[in-house]
Amino acid sequence: MNLTLLMYLIPSLIMFGCGVYGFLTRKNMIAIMISLELMLNSIDINFVVFNRYLFPGQMEGMFFTLFAIAIAAAETALALAIIINVFRIAKDVDINKINKLKF
Amino acid sequence: MEIFNNILIYFVIVPLLTILGLAFCSNRGIGAVRAVAVAGATVLMALAGYLVYLFLQARGAGDTSEMILCSEVTWYAPLNIKLALGVDGVSVVMILLSAFIVFAGVFASWKMDPLPKQFFLWFFLLSTGVFGFFISIDLFTMFMFYEVALIPMYLLIGVWGSGNKNYSAMKLTLMLMGGSAFLMLGIIGIYFHSSADGQWTMNILEIAKNDAIPHSWQMWLFPLTFIGFGVLGAMFPFHTWSPDGHASAPTAVSMLHAGVLMKLGGYGCFRIAIYLMPFAANELGWIFLTLTGISIVYGAFSACVQTDLKYINAYSSVSHCGMVLFAVLMFNTTAMTGAVLQMLSHGLMTALFFALIGMIYGRTHTRDIRDMGGLMHIMPYLGVGYVLAGLASLGLPGLSGFVAEMTIFVGSYMHTDIFHRVLTIAATCSIVITAVYILRVVAKLLFGDVQNEHHRELTDASWEERLSTATLIIAVAIIGCFPNFFVNIISDSFLPIVGALENAAHAAGVM
Amino acid sequence: MPLSYTIAVIAIPLIMFLFLGLSGVKMGKKTTGIIGVIAMLITTILAYGVALTYFFGSSEGQIVDGVRKAVTVFNPDWLTFSDTLVVRMGIMLDPIAAMMLIVITTVSLMVHLYSLGYMCDHHGNAEKGFQRYYAFLALFTFSMLGLVVATNLFQIFIFFEMVGVSSYLLIGFYYTTPAANHANKKAFIVTRLADLFFLIGILILSFYTQTFDFFSNNVNGIIGMLDDPQASLAQAGTTTFMGCSAMAWALTFIFIGGAGKSAMYPLHIWLPDAMEGPTPVSALIHAATMVVAGVFLVARLFPMYVLVQGTMDIICVVGAFTAFYAAAIACVQSDIKRALAFSTISQIAFMMTSLAVSSADGQLIEIHGGYGLGFMASMFHLFTHAMFKALLFLCAGAIIHAVHSNENDKMHGLHKYMPITSIAFLIGCLAIAGIPPFAGFWSKDEILVAAYEKGIGWGIWMTMVAGMTAFYMFRIYFLIFHWKKHEVHTEHEPADQPWTMTLPLIILAAISIVAGFVPAAKLVTWDGTPLHTQLNWTIAGTSVLIACIGIGLAYKMYYKENDLPERMANSCRGLWTAAYKRFYMDELYQFITHKVIFQGICKPIAKFDRAIIDGFFNMLAEVTNRTSFGIRKMQSGSIQGYVYFYLIGVLLLAVITMACVLL
């Protein structure tokens, strides 16, 4: 039995699916962010896997993942800051209840 | 700058200066506002008079060029957009008309309340657009001024109007904007075919000279531009903004709108649609001719059963403006001259009508003719004015309506095609229907017994109202009594247009 | 007197109109009236001078080879349509124009003078609007004068409109009364409808002739063109539309225009109602001058009408029928002014018929070695009729002023109280009945001669109508002045009116007696050639006899109070009622205008406009609005909602791509 490219793609795919599901169904904004992280992570895996299998001598995929992680961190930090701020004003993090600015 | 040596630019500068002056007026007292507005209107009137003098002088001196007082300033070089100015006879008389109506309009809104300063501000912005439109010969500038004239309408009706004003203001603005959307497509289309060698231009004279718009494109662009202007000219079936808009608009705005703004439609139709696309005009003219023929009779019939004074007048405008477009589509000098005379005549007499209606409404607080009667007793001056306006409208010789209508009918009947002649005869029927609705109103409103006892205490016109209406009545009478003066100014202007049409017809015949 | 003084004849009334209309309010009422009368007097003197100079002078190339030519005094351009089509405002004198000048100014002067008394109450206080009244009278006089001296067809049209408006304003003088209010509207609209046809006729005609002028200096005018076979008019004769030549269409339309003004059946309905105006106005406008404008128009274009026999036949039939129809109605009317109005219609129809019987088979009929006797007779009758009908109306006005009613049954037996009026009225009646030597006899006799020459049937028909005329006029006369003793209804006893009103009666009565001796045949002929007429005693005798029978019958029935009229009315009640109701023409018009045009056309169109056209644009707005509100839900602000859309989009794209790639 060999570890083929496909075998690495499957967990990443499932992880992405879980992220999608979570993103779509959760109401808590933090949970949504968590789902987002899952999706990002699954993409990172793909970059790395393709880099490893298709271009073993190069490092573009790896670097891309590296930057993605950095940006994800920044993004998460900022998003969480906003969420906390929203929470402070609205006393809630339920995405369906934060609709004061709608229409 | 060289352009400031051209008198035409002052037709835009003066209203703008007036606006500036108004902006510095205090919000409290109305005196300063009135003074500035009257000053602005008077200067415009004087300028218009001087322009007529200049024009006559130039023509008298044998200047037969198509446009006089031409000058241009490049505005945006990459697209070859210029501030190109120039007038021919038609523009001159239209400017004169606008000046008259602005003058009368200022006096008609003498007691404007609330926010007189803001009212006059928008009012003069509107006139800026109108004057700007008539002095430009560059498509882009024309279109810009056209829009400048449209937008203040919304606020003027929406803020100072009466009745269902929000609806009317919205409807009027949207429909006219819809028209200008067509127009803009048309203008862009014209621009990109304005020249055979890729030196695209916006200048009407150059476009006409190049005559480069392919026939297949003309067939698209002509309806676009014609409908675009036709909406403003209240062509059936795009006229429905007119009754509601006029009914809600304040007096002076109704005057300026029906008196001048609707004329932009007719003016644009021949200056842009027909002049630049003669081939399509020849091919498609009959469709629009039928529509305008319908407008004439249809508007007159509709006016017969209305009970609101302004609605009656608005439908009558549909009929009369239909006649303008009808005549324009007859493609001969006589009929087109008639069209311009009709614009003048309709502008003045509708303005007079709206002024009088506004004054009556200001006293009786109703515009429903069923609630009024015997006003001739109570306010003889306004009554006589109304009868005169009515008689002008139904074509009494000696007043302007007759001259205009007869020139149109005679000119239209000179058309060699039997279809056009039959349509002309159908259109002449409107003179009877016009008589019916005008006399109906006069009989109901002015004659007979006083319907409402409260009306007995009402007063007759005040001095500024007398001045406002007298200006218009005199103008109507002057056109009616000395038409040849105006005909001589106007008719030569159509030679290039008719020439273009004939060339196109000839070329089509050869091919 | 130079013919160019005609300008003053026309200008003075115009100036008076402007002067009285603008500054009359500032002046005293009587003052305006007196100024008006004086101005009119000057106008009249000038008009007489000009007309007599034209008729009897021989200078300025008036007479060429024994033929009196039309003289164009001046003719400036007024409105330029194209190089060839120019409307000019000019003055042209020819026999009929000169004659009309006399008629108009005479009657107008009489009316001006008469109104000084009539428009006052019994204490001599002028009515409200006195100044306005005189201004309008001046306007009308100006318009009518302008009409008759017109140099071109379009000028006639212009003044047709002007007289229409003057008539409108004067009928509606008592604008607060509903009847006057309806009547002026009706008069204006009906004549306007006719004018529409006139206009169409002008359009058709000018399309071929390329000119409006009758006679023109440089190019041939409409009439001058007739001699020239190459002229474009000949083309109008050959171009056919629906089986008739364009010229026939044009002339028929122009005749309809004239018929509207001259109240020919079926466009007569406005004239009886027009009697709502002040009586002097009826005398001036609706009896003597404006209503004959139609006759004048046909007479003006007579050389053309002669060429188109079909149109002439139409005019003939319409005229003969109207003459009879109006006479029949006049026999039963109880309102004195209405009866006179129908009498007017009938007499004008006489003139029309007379014009039309002048030709047969496209040729003028030769009578007494001359041509166009009918034309001459018509114009002559126009002249005499204007005088005696004005007289009758002014008498009626005097009576109405005395008893304050228009109805016969308020009058009766006035002879004792108002002898001068009575005699004047009698003279008028004798004149219109055609008893020699009064004016009507001479002119009517010529008409009958012309009619008999055209065909024996026409002659008998017209003679019968002449007999009816005698009957109904004397019916009125006897009913007013005799019948039974007068019962005084008002606070005063009726009496002859002040001199301002009586003097015009006397003058007009005098004219009515002698007008028949005017040598019209020498002066007023269609081509200016004098005619030699002689009295045809067979015809004249017959017509006088018939008139006498009519008068005798009227005497029998109406001189003394008796029940004969009642019994006769009862014996054919249906016919009597129908005639009394004017054969329901008004009801028919009422039905057409209100039910068909108003309810059937205008209302549906207005509804259509609001519901369909406006509804369509409102629908556009509504749909846009609703769609916006609908899709606003999609823009929910919920991220998850967006992601769903996004994902669905992505998945669809992916599936499509895969399908394309894999399949």
Next chain:
Amino acid sequence: MESLGNIIMYFVIALAIIVFSVLTVTTRKILRSATYLLFTLFATAALYFQLDYAFLGAVQIAVYAGGIVVLFVFSILLTQKPGEDAAPLSSHRKWLGIITAVAGVAVCGCAVFSYAQFCGQLMPDMAAPSIENIGKFLLSTDKLGYLLPFEAVSVLLLACIIGGVVIARRR
């Protein structure tokens, strides 16, 4: 032919990723959700190690597991009352989510499996990238140098710090 250890290792990691991912999104307690996320991230880091990207794995653990998850936990503790569960999902919401997610997975899976030939290739041999190389590339301006993105990320992080401070600051 891979070593058996590698294969076992792979299966353990894959199983951990799948199980913890599912648990992350299905658990109703938000703190547990964060914890499962942490496990998923660890498993991912393990995957990187197995693929010879040791540096990346380390960064993953340091930044993700060490930084982000801590942030999550903090914010959860700030916003959540202890012991509060998320309300159970309404069934149509849940099914809609499941259907969409599964559809997405199915489409992607379909794409992947349709290229089974391509996806079936074996892992080539590779020398693990040395830290020195990574450092050189990251800070070089040559071809394949990443200095510019590196600095961009630095600026981004700075902006993020400032932004975070501004946003979260109590007014």
